[in-house]
Amino acid sequence: MTAVEIWQQFVEGMKHTTWPEYIAVFAGIASVWFSRKENVLVYPVGLINTVIYIWLSYKNHLPGEASVNFYYTVMSIYGWYMWLKKNNQHEKVLHVTWSGKKMWANQVLFFLFFYLSIFYSLVYLKDNFFEGAIPWADAFASATAFTGMWLMTRKKVESWYWWLATNIASIPLYFVKGLVFTSVYYLILLVMAVFGLLEWKKRAKQKHA
Secondary structure, rough: OOOHHHHHHHHHHHHOOOHHHHHHHHHHHHHHHHHHOOOHHHHHHHHHHHHHHHHHHHHHOOOOHHHHHHHHHHHHHHHHHHHHHHHOOOOOOOOOOOOOHHHHHHHHHHHHHHHHHHHHHHHHHHHHHHOOOOOHHHHHHHHHHHHHHHHHHHHHHHHHHHHHHHHHHHHHHHHHHOHHHHHHHHHHHHHHHHHHHHHHHHHHHHHOO
């Protein structure tokens, strides 16, 4: 695909962007901004984004991404609870920290489990229900997102590495599906994830000190 063809597809895709997609994108950007600031509003605002994207992903033959957003919805409720949870001294239980060796091993296994599960499920679904599915790409974007969201509910710095991978994979994935504005959205999230990683590294260092 030439640069001119990419530009033409971008312009055409922007013309067909719907209001639900606009709302989902802006809610998602706000949610990531709140997560960077370690603000619990990341979850209620994020729920607006995830519910809309369940519908958009299913409609555009992205069952893996639909499952991710369903997972986001459930984990947002769980994360909301965990971020607000306090001990007997009325202090927050969770703080931004790095993963230890055991947590690193767990997150890699977590990713591999979901990648293989989603990939083989999509291979089957592609032949029977979703002809437009791209199993390897959808599974990668989905599995990295599953892992990132799980780690974010635990306030682990490494969650941002998984978000970076999710965003990089999602930019071309949504573009080829015609959801151009969503593709731009993931480009914005990619930049925000870099700053989120730097911010959480700083917070983890302060907590460790």
